[in-house]
Amino acid sequence: MRRLLLFLLRHRAFLLFLFLEIICGWLIVQNNSYQSATFFNSSNSIAANILSVSNDVTSYFSLRTENKDLAQEIARLQAKLDEKPKEVILVDSTTNIAEIDTLEESRYEFQTAEVINNSTRRFNNYLTIDKGSVDGVLPNMGVVGGGGVVGKIKYTSNHYSVVTSLLHADFYISSKVKDKINLCSTKWDHLDPSYASLLFVPKHINLQVGDTVVTSGFNSIYPEDVPIGVVSTVQIPEEATFFNAKIKLVNDFSRLSYVHIVQNLMRNEKDSLESLIQPENE
Amino acid sequence: MNNRNVILVIGAFVVHLLLQVLVFKDIVMFNVAFCFIYVGFLLLLPFEMNNMALVVIGFIAGITVDIFYDSLGIHASATVFMMFIRGQWVKLITPRGGYEVGAAPTIKAMGFQWFSGYVLPLLFLHQFVLFFVEASGFGLFFFTISKVLSSTIFTFIVLVLGQYLFYTKKASA
Structure with missing residues (x-):
């Protein structure tokens, strides 16, 4: 017992470090999980x-x-x-x-x-x-x-x-390409704040550069037909079921004020x- | 550490954090280079503080920045990690004859060469942990590593400039 205490005492800095890192890890997981009300965010x-x-x-x-x-x-x-x-x-x-x-x-x-x-x-x-x-x-x-x-x-x-x-990273919007397809998703791909990826557009759709992407209105968060962006590049990869498409977002996020x-x-x-x-x- | 020093440390903490969340939060160079000026505060804490205190101060500073960045835990994990390594690193690179009593790791006190050898690896570690935890994995490895490297350089330059501008007179304080 005494040896254990001595061991703990000798490595107390390391143990404290470990303890705080575990707290951090727990906080990160908490923060990512769906809807947890915490005090530690910029709305306090x-x-x-x-x-x-x-x-x-x-x-x-x-x-x-x-x-x-x-x-x-x-x-x-x-x-x-x-x-x-x-x-x-x-x-x-x-x-x-x-x-x-x-x-x-x-x-x-x-x-x-x-x-x-x-x-x-x-x-x-x-x-x-x-x-x-x-x-x-x-x-x-x-x-x-x-x-x-x-x-x-x-x-x-x-x-x-x-x-x-x-x-x-976790944000998918239920979207549609105007006049062409009713169900696909938009997701940001981390790289450029003015472009996002358009997912799950099947190959038989005639997707073209310049098509408008809007919200589908299926998920009861957004009204139907709110603009998201305009298709900017379209690729059809071999042996894939879906298009590989990028859209240019309507919003310049760095300039939002209201x-x-x-x-x-x-x-x-x-x-x-x-x-x-x-x-x-x- | 006497009372005057404690007040100085708290003052420096507040100034660095306000600078970070009000000014440097919005400064991003070439889309990849971020500046984390608050890390400078942590790195310039005097040598005589013990490891436990360093890690705890790192945790508090990290959590405070996280509140403003809405990234709860991410900055804290990076600063705690960096502050723990700092304790070992300072021992490892002790100059011949040891540190003077009451000295702080500034350019004025230790020289530019020692300072960069002390700061750069720690900054790199901090930013490495920060960006890879934020990206939650190694998926975008090259993009993330470019963020790490360019932010390390950017933060280092700002820290050195700050040293020459503000710390020259009261280097031993």
């Missing part, structure tokens, strides 16, 4: 306040580009607004009452948030935004902005949230309905 109040002050100063330097982006956004929305009446009119010409499916219209709610912390150059990138659980933000809500998909909420504190960026949090009002209903068939699948 001290860290977020420091970042917020820093952002207050630096945001002035990008006002010009921000204004330009907002003007473009307004133009896009204006165009969408102009399209709307045409869809509505011709439903029932006998009664002259337009029947609009209002259910579909109000399925998603958007909330604007400011980006106070951002990264694009690491293997797993995150953003911090200035809306939190007090504003009704919950983990796993989608985040869009800058004309395309941004990511989804990972942690929330009272007034801030951490967003898993699209530029993250994003919108998507809340799917019917999500619970959809998820609980779908969970009924899970046991049969297994």
Whole structure:
């Protein structure tokens, strides 16, 4: 016993080192696992306040580009607004009452948030935004902005949230190529923050450079048809089932300053309905 | 270590961390070279601190940076590893006659050659652990190793410049 104690005493530095490394390993695993609420991330109040002050100063330097982006956004929305009446009119010409499916219209709610912390150059990138659980933000809500998909909420504190960026190793988006295929996935491949890979497009599809990739709307996080990117290179490898395609992302992630949090009002209903068939699948 | 030194160390800790998370976090050269200035704080801690304290300070600094980087545990594992090796490494490269009492591993006190021999391997180890843990494997080996090497060089240059700019007068403090 005494020898054991002496042994422990002699190697106490090494044992402490080992102990701390094990803690680190445990923290890394915890952090990667699905939705664990911890205090140690940039949404905690001290860290977020420091970042917020820093952002207050630096945001002035990008006002010009921000204004330009907002003007473009307004133009896009204006165009969408102009399209709307045409869809509505011709439903029932006998009664002259337009029947609009209002259910579909109000399925998603958007909330604007400011980006106070951002990264694009690491293997797993995150953003911090200035809306939190007090504003009704919950983990796993989608985040869009800058004309395309941004990511989804990972942690929330009272007034801030951490967003898993699209530029993250574990992030797959259910997507589709416009007018061509309904189900494929987009995933970032770590190298360049402006390109991602398009996965699971079968070979019989006529995939071409310039095709638009948008969200599929199947996973109840994002609405349908939110832009993701444009196909930039296409390769057909021998003896492979799927295309080897890269897409250029619509968003310049390093320039994001405002994003919108998507809340799917019917999500619970959809998820609980779908969970009924899970046991049969297994 | 007297009280004045403890306050100096805490001050240096806060300054280095704020610099790291507010300024150097957003500076990336050529898409691969990162600067981890907070490691400089850890490497410049005085010789007389014992290994346990070094490892614990490394852990605290790593966790603090992790909070701002949203990479919980990754920086901490790298700094703990580096600080443990630092204890052994300092013993190994002791100059003839040993270290002076109260000396810190600065260029002013130890000379440029000794300093680079001391800092470069430790920086490399830190960044090696950091990037490969972050990449969680050796999948993108050449991309990751290029990140490791270029970040080591970049951080080293910034540390040396910082030494010449700020540490010259109070090298023995």
